[in-house]
Amino acid sequence: MSTIEEQNKIPYNVRKLREEEFEGKLISLYKINSWMNIDFHVYVSEPIEEGLYETRIMFSPFGERDYSFDEVTKDYFMIDTNFIAVKVDNRGQGLSREVISNDRFILNGIKSKETYVYRGVFMDIVRAVDFVSEHKKSNGIIVAFGGSQGGMLTLVASALNKKINLAIARIPFFAGIEKYDKDNQWPMRWIMNTSMNERGISNKKQYEELSYYDVKNFAKLINIPIFIGSCENDPITPYEAILDAFVNIRNTTR
Template identity: 40%
Template sequence: MKTKLLILSLFLVSISSCYIPKQKPDNFDEFWQSSIKELGKEVNSSIIKDSIIGEKRITLRSIESYENTTIYAWVAEPLNSGKYPVFIRFSGFGRGNKSKNSIPDKWFLNQKNQISIKVDIRGQGLSTKQIKFKGYLTNGLENKDKYIYKGAFLDAVKAVDFAKTIPNRDGNIVVTGGSQGGALAVAASALNSNVTMCIANFPFLTDIFNYDKTKWPMKIWIHETKIKERKLEELHETLSYFDALNFADKIDVPVFLRTQEIDTITPKEGAIKLFKTIRSNNKNLYIAPCSGHGCSSKSVLANKMEQVFINENLIKNQ
């Protein structure tokens, strides 16, 4: 055991001292423009389940996404006639509801005066029938075109395309989520011009190169790189196409960003870099004085600030 630990330690030292990785690839924009073309704009969706709960009609929808993968969304629409803002919530890492008979995140779906869409991307919830969650972080890691997050980010783009097809939307499409959901919100805002506001909470995959190499998730990526006998340069090259920092200069809609003082998964230093890099001048950052990934979700002040920000930045008279 000590021998294995020594070998891994030597590997980490050797790969971490060889070079300084390039933050953003030269062909980053071209890569994602090409990927969006592969995805296409057509929206194919079907209703799987339909019910009335309280003052909302709630449907479970299947949506066809990148490479013929089906993703799923719970859609809650007010029963009263009128036009409403659309809020899309993306799930965190490994989360999702695998049952058609149990409605997830009712607190979100039951929000009044809005159309709420809870999305499970590939490898989450019902879509695990096609893509298993096991090994998610390293699925296709050897190639940026095959890496799981290429499809995941394109799923987020497709979810926005789907939201645009809802007849009683008022023009607002707000994307939101925490951790992995925050990263998906960032990617969707950068890659889909139909997004009108971004609420990104402690977004995962931010400032990846400065992640602690001895902790999750970087240690998982490095371990996979080692056993596949690949170079750190190749790992960094792949991950650079999915770092939230590299999407930031494409975001020109209002952004509310929160994180926490101490967090190894979304270090505040990375969140600050992201905030500064976001193109939009209409943005707000709050760092909660707490320790632990996602602890800012419990911040009463952060929640109030977020709601005020949303109210102030919804597009009126749509």
């Protein structure tokens, strides 16, 4: 049984934590249960005016930020009245740090692919897409985007949830990880040193476990129009690594 099949057996438990109108938008904060019964948070900002709208989902980069209502109402993306705007804080990020901390997030459960934190994170974003796809004002078009970790999650969500129609990923994290600098640069240096020194796991074994979550493997499942941004001098994800993921996309609209 796949992880998604197991996830689908977990009943939805959606709680609306707060709701507020602001300049033509109704902004709501939800807490949703997910894989291993860990909650994540979603901000949904819908136009008050009646009609059907495109949905745009922003997946989170790394960080401990807390999106308070005051901050959300200052965010142009969230207050634009032309579409339904969605921000997702997956487990361990932003508001969703009750069980999994942002501290050492990328090392959480890293000993095996079954326990690694991104297994649950990927299920969070799949469920987030399912949730917003049912919005009463949705016209059925969903655009996903994000940068760094958000770019990674954009690609994975597009691969695992066919409800997404268009994706835009900027310098996606964890793409072509075998080309990451494991000797001098975060995060691979940190991951490999921790695995060796704290867990006694060889670099080869750790790469084998991490490769399951490499974006280039999920890219093979993407069949929608997609845009991927890269940077020749990015210190974390080199251009060549992103290219490995890009060439794996079978869709010709890329």
